[in-house]
Amino acid sequence: MDIANLRIDANRLRADFDALTEIGATVAGGVSRLALSNEDLEARAWFANRLDDAGLAVRDDDVGNISGVLVMNGSATDRSVLLGAHLDTALNAGRYDGSVGILAALECLRTIHEAGIHLPVNLEVINFTDQEGSWQSMLGSRGLTGRLPDFTMRDGDDQSAFRAALFRAGIFLNDMHRAARQPSDVAGYLELHIEQGGRLWASGKRIGIVDGIVGRTTYSITFHGEAGHSGTTAPEQRHDALQGAAQFIIEAHRWVRESIPDGIFNAGNLVTEPGAFNTIPEKAVLTVEVRNPDQSALLVMEDQMLVLAASCAERYGLRMTSRRLVNMPAAKMDAPVRADIEAACADIGISETTHIVSYAGHDAQMLSGFTPAGLIFIPS
Numbered sequence: 082m083d084i085a086n087l088r089i090d091a092n093r094l095r096a097d098f099d100a101l102t103e104i105g106a107t108v109a110g111g112v113s114r115l116a117l118s119n120e121d122l123e124a125r126a127w128f129a130n131r132l133d134d135a136g137l138a139v140r141d142d143d144v145g146n147i148s149g150v151l152v153m154n155g156s157a158t159d160r161s162v163l164l165g166a167h168l169d170t171a172l173n174a175g176r177y178d179g180s181v182g183i184l185a186a187l188e189c190l191r192t193i194h195e196a197g198i199h200l201p202v203n204l205e206v207i208n209f210t211d212q213e214g215s216w217q218s219m220l221g222s223r224g225l226t227g228r229l230p231d232f233t234m235r236d237g238d239d240q241s242a243f244r245a246a247l248f249r250a251g252i253f254l255n256d257m258h259r260a261a262r263q264p265s266d267v268a269g270y271l272e273l274h275i276e277q278g279g280r281l282w283a284s285g286k287r288i289g290i291v292d293g294i295v296g297r298t299t300y301s302i303t304f305h306g307e308a309g310h311s312g313t314t315a316p317e318q319r320h321d322a323l324q325g326a327a328q329f330i331i332e333a334h335r336w337v338r339e340s341i342p343d344g345i346f347n348a349g350n351l352v353t354e355p356g357a358f359n360t361i362p363e364k365a366v367l368t369v370e371v372r373n374p375d376q377s378a379l380l381v382m383e384d385q386m387l388v389l390a391a392s393c394a395e396r397y398g399l400r401m402t403s404r405r406l407v408n409m410p411a412a413k414m415d416a417p418v419r420a421d422i423e424a425a426c427a428d429i430g431i432s433e434t435t436h437i438v439s440y441a442g443h444d445a446q447m448l449s450g451f452t453p454a455g456l457i458f459i460p461s
């Protein structure tokens with residue numbers, strides 16, 4: 082069988098997509114399947130049945146990843162190429178996010194299985210637990226790649242609620258590290274995902290070959306001032322935390338726009354205390370993030386951002402403290418895998434391809450560095 086002539090069954094893929102979209106469907110036409118929710122558990126059960134129907138070996142691990150293995154020679158635990166994505170979604174998410182990657186991989190495995198093609202390694206479609214981070218960002222892919230030793234609860238997270246949610250899904254917090262596989266057990270990783278941006282669509286390209294995935298760091302930054310009567314406090318005695326925070330937000334945006342061409346800064350959350358219109362703000366707590374596709378540039382951005390925050394605080398007679406909350410390092414996709422994607426596109430006559438950087442996080446980020454990993458974007 083000539084692999085270049087293989088064709089998937091588009092109707093079967095569409096039927097699966099329509100069925101999956103019903104699970105957690107919202108009235109607005111989107112979908113809500115938060116990780117470990119009833120809807121997520123229902124989607125997992127549905128997926129396991131589809132794997133079974135397709136004649137794949139169903140495999141679970143200790144962090145709740147579910148996969149279907151097309152066994153080539155020996156057993157389902159032999160070395161395999163992983164084809165992954167996620168069934169969980171953010172709140173009111175689009176229908177394609179994650180699910181299209183899972184279903185495309187499943188359809189590929191069915192097609193290869195039916196054609197009786199033999200390969201030297203197993204093929205495995207895998208659903209990673211909590212990619213979106215309803216509880217813990219990329220929990221499943223971190224578990225599989227042995228990155229759970231650095232597992233920590235996020236600030237303010239309720240560990241008992243997390244444990245209960247895991248328990249319902251048959252996952253035990255203290256056992257999750259057992260999901261780790263050896264790099265020698267994985268031959269490679271490939272993921273198909275919508276771009277979640279407008280660049281492919283605008284450029285008229287059908288396939289984006291992802292060169293790298295942006296690194297992302299989140300900080301909590303607090304400006305500490307002094308509360309006082311809004312009317313009676315003399316100008317030189319005012320230590321207004323919110324003014325320092327506001328100054329910082331404006332200057333950080335300008336600095337990144339003008340000086341860091343590939344960088345992103347976002348301040349999306351601000352809480353003031355005491356939070357009264359007639360009291361000088363004593364505290365302004367910001368949650369901010371910086372993104373950059375280059376890991377060393379990301380580290381420089383982090384440092385400079387904190388220097389800027391400190392200088393804005395000083396200008397208003399404030400004190401500044403900061404705490405790093407989340408750090409997802411930037412990842413490069415494997416060069417030979419990228420070349421293979423390009424060659425495969427050429428083989429089937431798709432010339433509208435382009436190289437692209439992902440400004441959103443994906444499980445491929447965790448798999449890179451562990452195994453040769455690639456990420457294929459289709460237009461949103």
Ligand SMILES: [Zn+2]
Nearest residue numbers: 178179212274
């Ligand atoms: Zn996604």
